[in-house]
Amino acid sequence: MANIKSAKKRILQSQRRTEINRFRLSRIRTGIKNYESTISAGKKTTIKENFLKLEAEIAKAATKGFLKKNTASRIVSRLSKRLKTSPK
Numbered sequence: 001m002a003n004i005k006s007a008k009k010r011i012l013q014s015q016r017r018t019e020i021n022r023f024r025l026s027r028i029r030t031g032i033k034n035y036e037s038t039i040s041a042g043k044k045t046t047i048k049e050n051f052l053k054l055e056a057e058i059a060k061a062a063t064k065g066f067l068k069k070n071t072a073s074r075i076v077s078r079l080s081k082r083l084k085t086s087p088k
Contacts (some may be wrong), residue, residue, distance in 0.1 A: 039086045
């Protein structure tokens with residue numbers, strides 16, 4: 001354990017950031033799984049809705065610095081490709 005006050009603060013900040021990042025990653029992964037399941041189930045009404053929510057979540061993660069911009073763009077591109085090839 002750290003003895004210096006600033007080091008203790010950095011440990012707390014690191015723990016808090018780790019928790020937030022874990023939460024963000026979990027939300028993105030869960031969103032992708034839900035999106036894939038709605039596509040495979042063929043639920044036309046919720047596919048677009050899930051895509052928009054997931055796109056917003058990924059964009060937010062990119063602006064917060066959790067994902068790099070190009071990584072977020074690549075993920076969204078692949079998701080939109082799945083949307084276009086989904087059964088109409």
